[in-house]
Amino acid sequence: MGIADKETRNVPTLASIAERVGVSVNTVSRALRAPNTVRVELRRRINAAMEELNYVPNRLAGGLSGTRSDIVGVVVTSLYYSEFASIVDTLQSGLLEQDLQVMLANTRYNPDQEVRLVRSILSWRPAAVAIIGVDHPPKVVELLKASGIPIIEMWDVGGEIIDTAVGMDHASIGAAQAAHLIAEGYARLAFVGSLRENDRRAQKRLRGAEAAVVAAGLPEIVRFTAQQNGSPDLGERLTHELLEQRPEVDAIVCNSDVVAFGALRALKRRGRRIPGEIGVIGFGDNEASSCVSPSLTTIRPDRERIGKLTAEAILARINDGAPKTTVVDWELIIRESTRRRDSQNQ
Template identity: 35%
Template sequence: MKEQSEQTPSITLEDVARLAGVSGMTVSRVLQDHVNVSEQTRAKVQAAVAALGYVPNRLAGALTTAKTRLIAVIVPSLSNIVFPEVLRGANECLEAAGYQAVIGVSDYDLEKEERIIAAMRAWRPSGWILAGLEHTPRALQMLRVVRSPVVEVMDSDGEPIDMAVGFSNTQAGRDTGQFLADTGRRRVGYVGGDLCRDLRAAKRRKGFEQALAENGLELEASFTAQQASSFLLGRAGLAQLLERHPDLDAVYFSNDDMAVGGLMHCMGAGVEVPGRLALAGFNGLEIGEAVPQRLTTIRSPRYRIGQLAAEHILARLAGNAPPLRLDLGYEFITGQTT
């Protein structure tokens, strides 16, 4: 007696052609959406595909052309709105052109990013979108030999592998530091997450301290934690910072999540904002507008960055030459917390 675990043979393109009464080449043309196929023939092939449950082997086709309709997109996080907005901008553009984004999440871990790159290379994506300009040496080596467009996003402080679309995180930090100095703040603190992982936040802090130094000031105190940023971490971080340094008159946060958490602490602890303490964040998230006092922050053009990254890849694939470096800048928002 035969065991029931024997596998059913895979449905092939030839099976579809046989059922539809056409050649294998005609089936291939229908599946690739060629225009030189009659509607009657197209309907017969599609009916055969549906009847047999045939799934085209896209990877096999890619091996013959060294290309796929896939674009690799690697981001550090999906836990807040920042990178989902980048993805939305990129994906809408790619889908309209017949490409599909394949997404990897590195959790701000460059070693994990390297492993994702190595795994995705096997699928031969036609392009790559990655967050940031910093990668491991092996990741850099792999990306430099992929022979497909690479766009690094959300930063312009450094040399790109191929193309970059973003803004200067260092200058964003400088602008916030200069703003707080111009408004008369003199005892300034900082609250942030893991700066060893979030390298763009580290650049903003560096720019912030540079601006303070140019105004004869220095960072009086800081709180950083070896964990991802969050509302709760921002709230706890500011509470600890003020407990140790109650005379601070301004605090810069690594992002809006942390800053809104800090604002919640102030509301609960009776710390007057901005009279007693000024608060500033980064990213321009909607939550910063929804809180009782609108947050002072910098809004980054996340959707547009994703859109342009995809457009750059599509332009390169079409044989055009998009800009190698594009700095979109950002919007400084003066809210009610400074």
């Protein structure tokens, strides 16, 4: 049985809403198309039934519940500093070869917006949905599971998977960041940057770093974070605050490269020698990371590979391939900002 066949049996329809409320299909249809023609109390009951059954209206012409478009919904958490741009670009290239089009949505790490955007994308009856991360609001998980279409979660594999996932183990990345600093002789680490409630990947990297520090028998990691977009200005401000309150810190793990750029700027303004007195490591391998002075040690995700494998996973699932989880490798790029031993030998 193909995916399209399964959809007609599992996806809620106007008929299932009508049956739940005890009205005709025409009444439910009218409540959607012309809500003012249906009395308020009945509209509330219909809306409640749609919510309970995770029903999503069909925006395709003809209103055929089994119809699928040539759209693939792609949901990212940020377009800030183009963190996911190369993933989307590679993903789109792979899908275009099979005449599938990308519909892009940006949640801005807002859970309510994620619910609205996912519901809106599903109303276009996409062939599949690719979404950043594996940690979503419960209603998003319900909607995606009820859709009956392939769901590919990208960028992260550290959690419960809805269907198929292509991404990295972020806890191991955080552990590697800390382990590298420890190997270079740093002993009092801090985590600096944007740590939003809904950025689970950054939280996993922090937990991985904390575990590595505990395993090495070192003091616990100091946190200086904020609930806002990461930027050089944020990194600079938090680093100044960190050194004013915890001057003994000798290494900084940043949640992103752009935050690390600000940390480097703050350290220079305070006259701290990098990497002799203090080291800085980032995440993301921003294009400028090799150009700043000192050049930034960082983690390089294989964004293009994630995009390529996600496109392949979408096509495989559309053609009844089995769900699977693919862990994608990343690379530690060692540059001047942490090469303490090299600097001490000069």
